[in-house]
Amino acid sequence: MKDIREITCINCPLGCTLTVELEANEVIKVTGFQCPRGEKYARKEVLDPRRSITTILPVRGGDLPMVSVKTDGDIPKTKIKELILALKGIVLEAPIQEGQVVVADVCQTGVNIIATKTIQKQTP
């Protein structure tokens, strides 16, 4: 049984429309991509969809009340909610450097949460 699926590549703003042909749960053909990342994305998206997550965490004693953070790799789409709930209640301490790991191995995904903004300590 051939299964043909159309998906939109989310790797970059071009948003290529990709056509994936599947047979017995295996990708046999991908068309429509304009770069290698598109082909890779299509194969992953139909069998094991993953996403990077960006969000914010509160900071105590910083020049801003919130720091923006992201996962340093992608996580299974099905784990997004679990990850967001796991971050609930976490409060960080200033100062924070961009790139600093603020939560390691979140939800046993092997992925870390890292800061994407530098927060200085607030001088009172």
Place this chain on the structure above:
Amino acid sequence: MRKDIVVIGGGPAGLAAAISAYESGSTDVMIIEREQRLGGILNQCIHNGFGLHTFKQELTGPEYSERYLKRLSELPIDIKLDTMVIDVTPQKKVIAINSSDGILEIEAGAVILAMGCRERPRGALNIPGFRPSGIFSAGTAQKFVNIDGYMPGKEIVILGSGDIGLIMARRLTLEGAHVKMVLELLPYSGGLKRNIVQCLNDFAIPLKLSHTVTRIHGKDRVTGVTIAQVDSELKPIRKTEQYVACDTLLLSVGLIPENELSRKAGVAINLKTQGPFVSNTLETSVPGIFACGNVLHVHDLVDYVSEEAEMAGKYAADYVKSNESSATTVKIETQQGVRYSVPSTVNPDLIDKFLVIRFRVTEVFENHIVTVAFDDQVLQQRQKRILTPGEMEQVLLPKAWFLKHPDLKSIQIRIAKEESQ
């Protein structure tokens, strides 16, 4: 005070322009920023997708701006934060105020306008109803959530499918709100396709095309909205009206370049972009005043803002050295299907390797051809599977073509169904 170059605005355009002006030989550069931090809107755009073009890497907004801030910190460029420019004259005198210097009067050799854009407000939409709390532009809500950590509401309807609206649909969902739907007046989304996939589809948020809000309910706080489908003339169809309970309405209905200062300086404004007319050196109609980024025309990618701003910085530095305005000899004419182009005039002598013309189309075109002609002689035809007003397009014209056409008067760009001529 005298400065070679004054850059107004410290967002992505201002940062790239200032760095480039310095690196092009202007050592006396000042950036004036009204906020307490440089980086502009990038500070609140915590999502991914910046820098693929410039850094070949997917960065968040703050990370993208940090790259420029790092470079900036290595250069002796004057930075005035918390400082508001209140006037720019055609003679390039910049007047600014802040609480420590009082009034600053700066005689600038060249001025780079990099003030960005602002969101179209509710008042521009004529939606009937009271004025309860709970109505936000999407970018304001983004600032509340991402910078201050406040939630604007719990049950949310978003009007307009621009990128900020789509991004906020996901952000608010991740922060625990219930985003009920995104409504779009037009039959297609104004946002990038990738954002529809990863911000709406991933969270099963419905996108209702050809829909709008016809009434806002609630006196002190929004209690709901009436939505309706619209016909081909974008008029609401009464019998499709439906009540949707919500406590918050976000508006993501377009961006308008912020050109109050440009107008004061006497810069001619293109009514289609709401930004200045510029030459290929990014010089406005006033000699020595340059413009780049979203103040010039609203971009969808910051990477292109940086690229454009670098050019503005370089040409502004050249202007300060030579004190010569870019005498343009070629006009760009936008014809069928092309809403506007940047630049709108060209001095062929000042083209480096290529002339980049950026433009937007008037409507969605499938399987059409982008045609470029020199004095009505077709030189380039590019087949495009899809062209949409939401995505900026560009054509690259090699310098060699201009050398071959020394008497060129005008360049035509149009969208054609089949090969013409």
